[in-house]
Amino acid sequence: MKTAVRYYSKLGNTKKIAEAIAEEAGVKAISVTDEPDLTEYADVLFLGGAPYANIMAPQLREYAERLPADKIGRVALFTTSNRSRRTVRALRKILTEKGIPVEKRYFYAHMTRIKARIGPAKDFAGMIIK
Numbered sequence: 620m621k622t623a624v625r626y627y628s629k630l631g632n633t634k635k636i637a638e639a640i641a642e643e644a645g646v647k648a649i650s651v652t653d654e655p656d657l658t659e660y661a662d663v664l665f666l667g668g669a670p671y672a673n674i675m676a677p678q679l680r681e682y683a684e685r686l687p688a689d690k691i692g693r694v695a696l697f698t699t700s701n702r703s704r705r706t707v708r709a710l711r712k713i714l715t716e717k718g719i720p721v722e723k724r725y726f727y728a729h730m731t732r733i734k735a736r737i738g739p740a741k742d743f744a745g746m747i748i749k
């Protein structure tokens with residue numbers, strides 16, 4: 620199974636969760652700003668971000684809007700925030716409208732509990748790709 624991990628992170632929290640997921644999956648976590656397009660097929664794409672003043676970064680939204688439906692089996696979402704889960708809802712909407720299947724289960728980490736959520740993030744990745 621081919622797995623990819625992509626994220627947008629301004630302050631580093633989402634990056635840490637992305638790296639935990641990637642470690643479990645045996646791949647590299649790559650920022651959407653470093654690699655603006657998904658070029659290789661992925662059976663599972665883990666995609667994560669965070670809200671800033673209630674909305675996800677435009678870099679992440681635009682990345683999701685550009686994702687090629689024919690290069691993705693399904694997407695599993697993850698997010699970090701102070702409270703809001705709206706990044707997950709918004710990404711799910713964009714991807715579903717493009718015809719990309721999105722896992723019902725997603726991973727959440729509160730911004731003050733990133734360290735404590737590394738293990739559970741790995742468990743989540745393992746559960747999705749098993």
Ligand SMILES: Cc1cc2nc3c(=O)[nH]c(=O)nc-3n(C[C@H](O)[C@H](O)[C@H](O)COP(=O)(O)O)c2cc1C
Pocket residue numbers: 627628629630631632633634668669670671672673674699700701702703704729730
């Ligand atoms: C400018 C700014 C605005 C934020 N707005 C929200 C928000 O509207 N809702 C929320 O739950 N968290 C909000 N947060 C918290 C971030 O989503 C949280 O710190 C997240 O983990 C940041 O992810 P990152 O470290 O990957 O950039 C905000 C943080 C910043 C710096």
